[in-house]
Amino acid sequence: MDIRPLRYLVTVADLGSFTLAAERLGVAQPAVSMSIRNLEKQLGLSLLDRGEKRVKPTAEGALLLVHARRILDEVEAAELALNEARGLTKGEVRIGIPSMLGSYYFPPILMAFKHRHQNLNLAVFEDGTRSIQKKIREGTLDVGVIVADRVPADLEAVPFLKEEMVVCVPVDHRFAEMDCVDFEDFFEEELVLFKEGYFHREFIDRVCEKSGLTPKVAFESNLIPLTKSIVRQGFGITVFLNMVLKDEPDLVAVPFRERVFLNMSIAWKKGAYQSIADRAFVDFLLEHAEVAADK
Template identity: 25%
Template sequence: MDIQHLKYFVEVGKQKNFTKASQILHVSQPSISKMVKNLEDELKVKLLDRSEREIELTDAGVIVYEQALKVLQSVEDIYSYVDELVDVKRGNINMGLMPTIGVLLFPTILAGFKKQYPQIDISMTEGSAKQLEHRVKQGSIDLAITVRPVNSELFESIPLLSEELVVIVDSEHRLAGKESLCLSELKDESFILLTEDYVLHDVVEQACRESGFEPHVAYQSSLWDIIGEMVAAQLGISLIPRSMVSRFNNRKLQAISISEPQVAWDVVLIYRKNKYLSYAARELIEYIQSHQL
């Protein structure tokens, strides 16, 4: 058994298809099939159920797959440690952030980091908070700037920014002109929220429940601009971070503070606990911590 056997087997198990695995690995399908068969012969167990159109892991295959992932991660960590020692100032970072945070983070923070570390490359992935948390968990990105709540058992989280959520209403709404309100005053309103893929959706629903009512969600969208336009068209109200208000630039919209309870939008940087972080990733974390968003 060698690393190549495990690498090929893991890719087949992940793709559930020899053809797809061969395309990703750039290795012929017969070569992969032979490697997997050799692994099965060596372990004297059947690892793959090939009886259906889509390949499935057997019980033994699940065990080998899970252990192989750990072995391959350990090998990757060895290379990372060595690279760090050999070439300290170079590196690659796969980072995720929400589009809304991009407005706050660019250009100053990342531009400043790039100027200080010109040979560290950063690959950016955009997504919702839930999508980014999943990608950090799976290891496809090293770290992410997202929002609370996050899984504290799985992730380290570093607070970066906290701001209030405000209510936005159209200029002719019954609440227009108020400086502040209690969240309970919105119990009879129609809410326009981000979709359930976004943590903000859950934060708003939870805050409403804690204020004694279940929000009536009339519309959902994954686009902030659409939410703003729908509120301006008198289709409902919404709760958004205060920093987002100026983005709409719509005179028909008014923002109202929430006095009771105050609902926070907490921006955090997350990364996997007990997972090796490269020198480059650690430097970026330290740089972001030392600069105000």
């Protein structure tokens, strides 16, 4: 069975454009258009609504896309399994990591994993947890770090880290001498926050939703060094995982009165085939987490 028309259909539907799909697939645009036209003729159905601005699947196309994605996933899994049976491992782990963990938790783990498995490659992508989930579903990431208490039904996940979320203030701030901070007092301050889609921001949004409070957002940035600099200079305060504020003498970590702990999981697509490299990385990460928890 030639699955190219299905792959072309899925790519066009995802990108909303024959031109962009052809570029991603590395083929000529007429080949993509002709292949999908032949598939429509074979089925006697119109699969794509070829609008002026964006190509969208028809109702019949959307139905076929559900099965097409499943077929492509199974074909990829079969190819990986056969390659590994011949001793040819995938050899690469594509992992998505939020910036805070990527900067302060994962570097020694990634280096230790590479030292143990020198023939395996790691491709690390920094992103928000919501985007990481999407990319795992799409197959552009093999595994990724997400918030443990919000695992979608189509992903498998194993918790590996529990860390406290704390208020970050400069040493001369009124909170610096306090044992803890109320949410009400925190939200009276000018805040420096990550952009939407990151667990840092989602934590703030959940607290606001629960308490009915409104944040005063002075700055939005996903850059941790910039955020720290803004806080040091007194233009706002923020929240970080506690690990981010170790060895920062001019910044103070203050817990919330209602202590907040964030649980993180390593996740992958449910039912998808995991290569030897993927399994090796997940096992290594969980092994490291167990050792760290015992210390």
